[in-house]
Amino acid sequence: MEGKEEWKSLAPPISVKVLKTLKQLGFKKMTPVQAATIPLLMTHKDVAAEAVTGSGKTLAFLIPVLEVLLRKEGPLKKMEVGCVILTPTRELAVQINEVLQNFTSNLPQFSQMLIIGGNKPSADLQHLETHGANIIIATPGRFEDLLQRRKSPCDLTAMLRSLEVLILDEADRLLDMGFEASINTILGHLPKQRRTGLFSATQTDKVESLIRAGLRNPVRITVKQKTNKTSKDQRTPSTLRNYYTICECDQKFNFLVGFLRKFKHLKHMVFFSTCAEVEYFGKALEILVKNTSVLSLHGKMKGKRSAVFADFRKLESGVLICTDVMARGVDIPEVNWVLQFDPPNNASAFVHRCGRTARIGNTGNALIFLLPTEDTYVDFIQINQKVPLQEYQEASNIEIVDVLPRLRKIAEHDRL
DSSP states (O other): OOOOOBGGGOOSSSHHHHHHHHHHOOOOOOOHHHHHHHHHTTTTOOOOEEEEESSSHHHHHHHHHHHHHHHHSSSSOTTTEEOOOOOOSSSHHHHHHHHHHHTTTTTTTTOOEEEEETSOOOHHHHHHHOOSSSSEEEEEEHHHHTTTTTSSSSSHHGGGGGGOOOTTTTHHHHHHHHHHHHHHHHHHHSSSSSSSEEEESSOHHHHHHHHHHHHHHHHHEEEEETTTTOOOEEEOTEEEEEEEEEEOOOHHHHHHHHHHHTTTEEEEEEEESSSSHHHHHHHHHHHHSTTTTTTEEEEEEEEGGHHHHHHHHHHEEEEEEEHHHHHHHHOTTTTTEEESSSOSSSSHHHHHTTTTOTTTOEEEEEEEOOGGGGHHHHHHHHSSOOOOOOEEEEGSOOOOOOOOOHHHHHHHHHOO
């Protein structure tokens, strides 16, 4: 979704070192959400932005954050936090941190810190006390925990008095995951005189309440795709081909195995509804789909998640079996197919899953598996999410082998 405007056209202009990093990363032009959002945040306005998944929201807030901090009257000191970025999952936090590192490598005056679960809170506080942090990327639960540790030698609340910018990334997901109380607690520790950017893929009543509570007279931005002829708003990228296939219950897994075997040279994400399914089917697919990397990731893995996420991002081909913990925001290079073995519990999750492919103007494919009794889901998604689905015509070319007897033997072996 590359736009037509070049970075040099921004007013106020962005700094030479930020432009240098953008050139190194290969971003020649702005996407629509970047062109709309960056000038507003740079001129000290609160912004509430709604944009389709894969639209380039990360740069839309990282660039103005850096520019605001660069334009401060005096440079930030070691123990002064100029920006906090809150995001719902550790995978997304890690990704934002990596993108920011590209910029701070050319701006060594800024220090950054990633605050997520997986290590002891005391270690995070020790790091803050020793090294400080000008920009913090965090998940809300861990950040709230650190703020409430009164006996700590590191006074995080005092460090936040210099805060210039707060970013709430994937705000709808933050609230869906139950972080509303944590965010309200965090807001109570932050200075009122700050800029706030809220970024969301969907607009909900909870997001609207958060906008009223955390932003002051925000400028509202909505960036959506247009279909080529009907001109109706579309919530998935126009470069994404969305398919469905109807499978009998006892044939769904057989079809999945056949599909992954046929396209083992490509990169896939396969979404299941529960952590238990990911564990069960992930182990089975490791055995049934030969000569390809099959990784599994779900929310209960805790310490292993970051390593699995990093390993899959590096793969040129392979399969990631996952839950909706991977459905939002994460940017994985060159995912060819998003496969939804189970329809999600809510319609917006369908869009977010699909959005793991066809990002930033690239092409991609998504395929959802439906039972004969679920065929009305096609019309439901068309009406509710404005996403047209077409039947996957190549399904008949997939070689189907009955692997269920083998699956049962694998399950029985695990019980021994």
